[in-house]
Amino acid sequence: MAIITFAQVKGGSGKTTSAMCTVAELVARGTSVAALDLDPNRPLGEFFQRVPELQHVEAAVPTSERRVSALVRELASRHDNVVIDLMGAATNDTQVAMALADLVIVPSQMSGTDLKCGVETWRQAVEAAEISGRIIARGVLLARTSAGAVRPRVESFLREQYKRVGAYVLATAFGDRAAWKEMTYSAHIPHLHDRDSNAAKNFISVFEEMMALIQSAATAAAAA
Amino acid sequence: MAARKSRPQLQPPDLTPPAQQPSGLPGRVAADDPRFAAAAELETHDAYVRGVQEGRVRVVNPETLPRRGTENDHPPPRRRSPETSLSTKVPESVMQQLRRRYADTGITIRNQILIALRKDGLEVDEDDIQDERKRPRR
Numbered sequence: 001m002a003i004i005t006f007a008q009v010k011g012g013s014g015k016t017t018s019a020m021c022t023v024a025e026l027v028a029r030g031t032s033v034a035a036l037d038l039d040p041n042r043p044l045g046e047f048f049q050r051v052p053e054l055q056h057v058e059a060a061v062p063t064s065e066r067r068v069s070a071l072v073r074e075l076a077s078r079h080d081n082v083v084i085d086l087m088g089a090a091t092n093d094t095q096v097a098m099a100l101a102d103l104v105i106v107p108s109q110m111s112g113t114d115l116k117c118g119v120e121t122w123r124q125a126v127e128a129a130e131i132s133g134r135i136i137a138r139g140v141l142l143a144r145t146s147a148g149a150v151r152p153r154v155e156s157f158l159r160e161q162y163k164r165v166g167a168y169v170l171a172t173a174f175g176d177r178a179a180w181k182e183m184t185y186s187a188h189i190p191h192l193h194d195r196d197s198n199a200a201k202n203f204i205s206v207f208e209e210m211m212a213l214i215q216s217a218a219t220a221a222a223a224a
Numbered sequence: 225m226a227a228r229k230s231r232p233q234l235q236p237p238d239l240t241p242p243a244q245q246p247s248g249l250p251g252r253v254a255a256d257d258p259r260f261a262a263a264a265e266l267e268t269h270d271a272y273v274r275g276v277q278e279g280r281v282r283v284v285n286p287e288t289l290p291r292r293g294t295e296n297d298h299p300p301p302r303r304r305s306p307e308t309s310l311s312t313k314v315p316e317s318v319m320q321q322l323r324r325r326y327a328d329t330g331i332t333i334r335n336q337i338l339i340a341l342r343k344d345g346l347e348v349d350e351d352d353i354q355d356e357r358k359r360p361r362r
Contacts, residue, residue, distance in 0.1 A: 089283035132262035
């Protein structure tokens with residue numbers, strides 16, 4: 001079982017797109033997955049309903065009677081994987097969702113605000129691991145980067161800045177492609193419907209790196 | 225030359241007003257992983273107030289805002305010293321920010337000022353940073 005939390009205290013960084021793609025990849029691999037949507041705009045449930053292969057995926061939402069930890073415990077008892085998408089702000093849910101996770105992914109675009117908020121989110125994840133007394137895998141996912149072969153100067157700069165504060169940045173970046181922007185309208189998910197496409201290969205690489213992070217953390221926890 | 229791949233059609237999204245969310249999900253086996261207990265500790269009202277005071281929480285999700293007086297919270301503290309009234313004038317812009325922060329976080333203006341003063345070195349007891357109006361009646 002893996003609980004994967006997408007967190008960034010800045011909105012518009014790519015959390016929801018990454019969460020949607022992760023759910024789709026877990027479905028493509030035949031595993032059981034549910035989602036918890038903590039974004040009050042409720043993008044996940046609506047998206048799942050538009051994609052026939054994802055219509056069975058449960059997109060849970062909190063209620064005043066049901067706390068996040070209880071809801072996730074319930075989902076985790078019925079599904080192999082739970083994907084949590086947080087609101088794009090520093091909310092009362094941020095550290096709760098992090099403390100529940102096996103993996104925290106911090107999507108970050110290239111702007112200075114993304115970097116600043118990404119570092120804050122990273123530090124909250126470090127603290128959540130300390131509070132919960134667990135090893136929580138975590139990584140920064142650079143999003144909407146150039147999909148071309150040449151890495152732009154700002155991406156290298158950003159990697160350096162994250163490294164400077166001890167944050168691990170995934171080697172694979174989530175490239176800026178029309179396919180991701182069109183996904184919520186076309187219901188066409190590259191890695192679900194056209195796994196040979198470049199967009200699909202890009203996300204599959206991101207996903208495999210995420211799984212490797214979970215595996216490393218599990219190995220470290222077993223050795224501790 | 226290879227034929228150009230056709231791109232998927234764009235479909236208009238459903239823009240009708242959202243229906244009410246169904247209440248909750250069916251309960252099943254409770255996992256006993258300690259992470260759930262640790263996360264629940266972060267969902268108490270005390271943890272929320274600490275998060276606001278320490279700057280980790282700047283926006284409230286009203287759907288998950290912890291209510292005061294849940295079983296995980298400590299009993300309501302007693303104020304250490306009697307209160308006296310204070311009336312003063314501040315720039316309108318400051319007042320607006322205090323009101324906005326109250327709307328965002330639910331922390332009263334009185335408590336925002338006390339928290340700021342404590343950060344500046346004044347001795348303000350935690351038990352004195354309470355809002356009588358919201359304290360449950362005994």
